[in-house]
Amino acid sequence: MPAYLLGRLGSALLVVLGAATIVFLAMRAIPGDPAVVMLGVSATPEQVAALRADWGLDAPLPVQYLNFLTRMVVLDFGQSIRLGMPAMQAVSQTLPYTIYLALVAFALALLVGFPLGVFSALQRGKAADKLISLFSLAGQSLPSFWVGIMLVLLLSRTLHILPSGGAGSPEAVLLPAVTLALPLLSVIVRLVRSGLLESMGEPYIQTARAKGLGETRVVGVHGVRNMLIPVVTVVGLELGTLLGGAVIVETVFAWPGLGRLLIDSIAARDYAVVQASVVMLVLFFVSINIVVDLLYGVLDPRVRVDG
């Protein structure tokens, strides 16, 4: 077990390193000089050069890269040029909002998607099943920004039930969370439905019935437990994309999270904050994946790594 875990951690580290490298290079490859953005187009070349020297942007690219990597080890990403504070501080101020939003969305997707999928499977071929399938297809294909805007138009502008944006009140999380949850919810519905139908066709279900167990127990224990294996795998991976989806949803709903910070920082060419945000998102992503991998072993005794 420790050897397996060490291997997993090693490859996770490589993923983080790769992502850090890509974001480092990408920020410098896109046009737009942070100093020019800061000083405006009327600044003299001398002023620009001085500011660049201040930020260490005049050093050769490999030197900048090595500096970036060595400081990253202690989570020091440098100063934000836009916010006048350490980049990591900006990230840690906004990250809780994103985690909160993602967790609410995740809970929503699970609590609604799971029962809906089970119900759909038990109603296979009937009207309810077809309706749910249609709904989940729509949920998966409609883009978040459009769904978000429609929800705002309907529930905020027309019905005045929920606030259209910000994080000023407890219920403000609902609209962005629903928007963010919808694609994941749809995936869960489809996975649970097909997974349950598959496991209900297995011979051990007949065995459970022959034991005289009630249908609730046959489905709820013997069927669902086997269906969990594929569902957890995919849901775990989707949890990472939930963080990515938060970037768009936060922008639509003016939610003060990491996603919005990232977008704003890209526009300002705030290298330090962009790098800090992306590295933190990637860290979350790979951590979730490792947890899912370990969970997989808990769920399926056949893949349990004997140590």
Next chain:
Amino acid sequence: MPPATPSERCLTVSDLAVGFAARGGTILALEDISFHVDAGETLSLLGESGSGKSVSAQAIMALLPDTAVVSSGTVRFDGKDLLALPRRETRRLCGTEMGMVFQDPLTALNPVFTVGDQIAELFRVRQGLGRRAAREAAADVIDTVGIPDARRRLGNYPHQFSGGMRQRLVIAMAIALKPRLLIADEPTTALDVTVQAQIMDLLGRLQREHNMAMLLITHDLGVVADVTDRVAVMYSGRIVETGDVRRVYDRPGHPYTRGLLASVPATAGGGKHQPLATIGGLPPNPQRRPQGCTFHPRCPFAQDICRTERPPMVDLGNGHGATCHFAREMVADDRLFA
């Protein structure tokens, strides 16, 4: 019919017909199925794949898929007609009064639960035993079916057992609550030959110990000969011959039974090697069963009447019967049974 007091009779199936809904109407899988099993007795349903053996078992255990339609018949068990009961009521008898052993032990056990949990579940859910008592009871049952070191192995998962051991576990689940009827659906088909005999011995021992009625579903003529009291031979959804095993094997009244028996390779007292006899042709498509006797296209003795008239069950005495127009001639044909 052999004399049996009503109290001994465990299961009586009469005129059972089961169809499956399909495009373009219902396909009849079973027709005119009648048999009975007494306490302590073994009846074999013998037939090739698709003859309807397993559907019969599923009908008794209320395990038929939703597409199946029981169009007629009764299944008497425990003084009730199981087919007239709501499915939930019949299920209540499963596990406690009727146990079932499945064909493939590799898939019949749930892969994600320990075998201890799977067996203890019976005691906990069906008998309301506490966790610890159920575990103890499960260990006892596992011990009964001959798995060494039962207590320690409770925490193992199915994939940690061999095929033969898994079938013992499936049997343990079937007999845990001491049912009066045990249905074994091809219990040895998926196993190594060396393990097959052990499993049949185990079933036989358990049957004697609990005086269970056993319905054995198989296509293995040897298994039938070894452990069975009576046999019902099935062909294309119908019982074509039934009776005491020795009688049926010695003097088959149906050409199909005769063909089956002739197709067993003679290994004992061999010497001269003869080509293996086979039954020519294939069983009919259930959607297009032939007119008259369903076996006539493959029957070497077929006459005109066989092509037009469906043969009734001909009583050959002592509970032996065959659905062949020439059943009496078949049995009397000494030339062929010298």
